[in-house]
Amino acid sequence: MALFLAVATIAISLLAWYSFNFLQSYNKARQIGLPLLFSPFDPWGLFWMLGGAFLGPLLLRLPFGLGEFVNHIKSDWCYLNRNALHQKLGPAFILVSPSRIQIVVGDGVAVEDILTKRHKEFPKLPELYQGLKVFGNNLETAEGDDWRRHRKLTVPPFNERNSNIVWTASLIQARGMLKSWVSAGKFGIICTAPDMMTLALHVLTAAGFGKDYSFQPSERRDSTVIKGEKLSFEVALGAVLDSFMGVVISSAFPTASGFLAKYVSKKVDSMKFTVTEFKRNLREMIEEERAVLKTKSSEKSNLMSAMVRASDLEGTQGDGKRTLTEEELYGNLFIFTFAGHDTTANALMYATALLAVNTHVQSWIKEEIHSVIGKSLDTESWEYEKLFPQLKRCLAVMYETTRLYGPVIVLPKSTGSTPSTLTIQGKEYTFPAHSDVMLNMVNVHHSPEFWGPDPWAFRPERWIIKNGVSGTEELLQPPYGSYVPWATGARVCPGKKFSQVEFVAVIASLFQRHRVQPVPQPGETVEAASKALSEAIEDSECVLTLKMKHPEKARLEWEADA
Incomplete structure (x- = not known):
């Protein structure tokens, strides 16, 4: 009782x-x-x-x-x-x-x-x-004056000089990836998603850290993590990005014991080792860059070197303190890598699958590529300053892809410690303090009010308008409140141009001389294969970012133009 x-x-x-x-x-x-x-x-x-x-x-x-x-x-x-x-x-x-x-x-x-x-x-x-502070406080996690300090030091490296590096690295990686895909022949490939991840990783290591790696197809890449062995920067960074949620948990997980140890200790220890190795690589590269700065014998051009210079030289105060601490350097270098890897790779994956379904859009962007670049000019000769601004249709494909399948489907905000007012369609509302405010980006990007009767259709042409005077094509400036995949205002994503340059370079390189189509199953028509691919695209889920549940269902055949 x-x-x-x-x-x-x-x-x-x-x-x-x-x-x-x-x-x-x-x-x-x-x-x-x-x-x-x-x-x-x-x-x-x-x-x-x-x-x-x-x-x-x-x-x-x-x-x-x-x-x-x-x-x-x-x-x-x-x-x-x-x-x-x-x-x-x-x-x-x-x-x-x-x-x-x-x-x-x-x-x-x-x-x-x-x-x-x-x-x-x-x-x-x-x-x-x-969880995003796992390597240190950074631009994404800071607020107020602290955020302004981070922004002052970390945003300037995202400049045209770096965009040129992104362009070149993207073309090199796309060249290697396309060669691998075409060699698969009629059987097609199912590795588009992991290969795009590899490409995006290598573009980031080149433009972010000055580390160049040749493209290796995902099934041939050795990314094995063996505890106790030194990991290369590529393997350590790839492992951290591939299991980010686990890394966040492991960073806060106490030494496993008892019942938990039996089930999670080995996995947590492995993730902690990966984090340690990534930090070791970062520390060694930063020390190397500081040694170069002392001798002034050379000057690298990448995000890491620019950030180290800004932190150590411009930020040094009379008391000898740096504007960014060592942990904040780690935190910002990681957050830019994390934010730019998954998002751009998934945009390229979605775009490639959508173009395979919509062959008329492939023809549409080919018209532009051939007009701007030609059919025969090798990518080694493509000049960023000259070509990127002219490839508007390729950029329109990115805009339409991120409108339909943007990486962030909801952006969480709050009212902080005080109430806030907001006007919604002419009526003012007062939100109490400590309220969650969720910005529904899917609804914003699919509003019939802005995007017409077909907001769910993939139609990149909607982004191109004709100049009435010159007859040239220009990109649509979307109406206020209709398109914000990189956020906007003071906290707009600093890597916006980085991702756009990478996307355009890859798409133009892939489609200059080649086409892609879904591979039909035995006894299946091309139309049925396209429908199945469309269904695989729609069958998406949000795991940190929006992505296809089963990208392996996108079996694609790449072939040279006739």
Whole structure:
């Protein structure tokens, strides 16, 4: 009886605590005046994060739609739901759970207002960015004056000189990748996604760290991590990027023991070793760069060397302190690599698959490539300053790809320690302090108001407009609040030009003399293969960034033009 009373008391106490918190969240939300949705679980709570994948499908089977809330708290609900919730509830609504309220804003003008005019009133959610400090505080995790200090030192290296390096490195990698793909013949290749990751990694090592690597197809690349052996910079960086979530966990994981040690100790130890090796490589390269600076015998041109020079020379104060600490140097070098690797590689993967389905778009960009570059000029002779500004259709493919399948489907913000007001379609709302504000980028990029009756269609031509006077083609300047894949305002992604140059160089190189098409299964028509590929593209999920669930289903054949 005593045990029963103890268990009952605990259960009643937990229920009372749960109900009190839910009521507090409800009262906080209803005063705002936006439509409400409810979830019994905190979408970012440990319980749902660990058990949601198992519980979700079971809860969705509940009668009378009782489990419908599951579709609103999945990590990629914005993509899966498309803009159905906003069509039903309006440009903004609130998800109420026991631990928090999430104000979901899908109105493009309001979103861009937050990113430009009101960014100080809507800071980032600090708890979501702690993991990005694994190598040190950086531009992405800093706020206020600290952020301004980081930006002053880290953004200048993203300049035209570096863009030229990106262009050259991208052409070299694309050349090697295309050679590998064409050699596969009619059988086709299923390694587009990992090969694009390799390409993006090598462009980053060249332009970011001055380390050049020849392209190796993913199935031939040796990226084995053997504990105790020194890892090359390429292998260490690749391993960190490939298992970033594990790296974040391992950095905060205490020495495993007891029950946990049996299951996770070996994996965590391996990740800690990878992190240690990556830091060792960074430290050695930074020390090498500092030695060069002391002798002034040469001057490298890459992000790392520019950042070290800015930190050590321009940033040295009278007291001898550097503007960026050693850990902050590591943190910024890593965050630029992390942010630029997955995102650009996935944009290239999606674009390649979309072009395989839409052969008329391939012909459209070929017209431009042949007009600007010609059919026979080898990529070794392509000049960045001359050619990149003219390849507008290739850049339009990137814009349309990132509009449809942008890497960030929701951008988390907050109201910080004070309430904030926001005007949404002419009406002002006051958001309480410590509220989550989720910017629904999928809804912004697919608004029929801006993109017409076919916002879900892949149509890069929509980005090209004819100059009425000269008759030349120009890129569309998207209306305010319709397109922000690199964010905008003061916190716009500093690697925006980097990614654009890389994308255009790769696409122009791939399609100058070659075509791509899906490989039909035995007994399947080309039309059926294209439909299957379209379905594989749509079957995407968000794991940090949006990506295809099964990129191996995209079997593609590359062949030379007739």
